[in-house]
Amino acid sequence: MKNNKIHLRDNWQVQYQDWKDKSSLESSSKKATPEQIKMDIEEIFIKPLKPLKPLKSPSNNPRTETKETSYSIFIAKIIIIILAVSIIGFVIYSNYIASHKFVYFYEIGDNEDITKNYLGPSYRVSEVFQDENNSLTYRDLTSQLVYFDVPIARGSKDLLVEVRFKDDYPLNSKMIMGARNGSEWNYVWKDVYVKKDDSLSQWKNQSVSFYLNDDKLYLRDGKLSLVFNNYHLHPDRNQTNTNYISIDWIKVTVNKPGVFDK
Secondary structure: OHHHHHHHHHHHHHHHHHHHHHHHHHHHHOOOOHHHHHHHHHHHHHOOOOOOOOOOOHHHOHHHHHHHHHHHHHHHHHHHHHHHHHHHHHHHHHHHHOOEEEEEEEEOOOHHHHHHOOOEOHHHEOOOEEOOOOOOEEEEEOOOEEEEEEEOOOOOOEEEEEEEEEEOOOOOOEEEEEEEOOOOOOEEEEEEEEOOOOOOOEEEEEEEEEEOOOOOOOOEOOEEEEEEEEHHHOOOOOOOOOOOEEEEEEEEEEEEOOHHHO
16 A cells, blocks of 8 residues: 555656646747747837828817718708898888888979979970079979889879969969870879969969779880869960969879888
């Protein structure tokens, strides 16, 4: 029994020694040679290092920039659409919904009248005169029919014509005004003033109204032709008539009702 134990112990020592020798051989076989060490050094220090990729900030990100650009374009489109809708809405409101009063004032004898001559034809109207007090200028109507034009906006309903004139009419004569109501020289006539006393040379204001639909008025190039008709100034009635009618100013108010006013 004793010999067996020694044998076993000796055998273990032999096995341990064998294992140790074997491990030493393996470790020695794995040791780097000088050539390998040189190659490792070159690999680490001599070969150029690969540059590191720079970190990209969010502003340099193409996707982020694309999103920001798309958002800016979207906002710009919205603003353009809002402006376009506002302009169209304003035009529609101004022309078709809102009511308007267009006032045209003809100051007879002013610089524009001297250039254009509001009243015509010119041979039926005098030159420009100035009142004794130098407070106003005027022209005389020297013949029966004297014309002027008034712009009329589409959709207008009626117009009020006011005139300031000097009352030099013979007794029972009158001022009549006509508004064109046909493609030919046809007019609807209305009394503006009828002389009923003997007073002379007084400045007076009178008015008369016309209705585009009821009077069936006719527009040419967006304008309505109006005419003064003074019968007592007709040449065939009195060849020596000097009762000319002085006109200081004419004011025309054109009423265009809105959608909710009709």
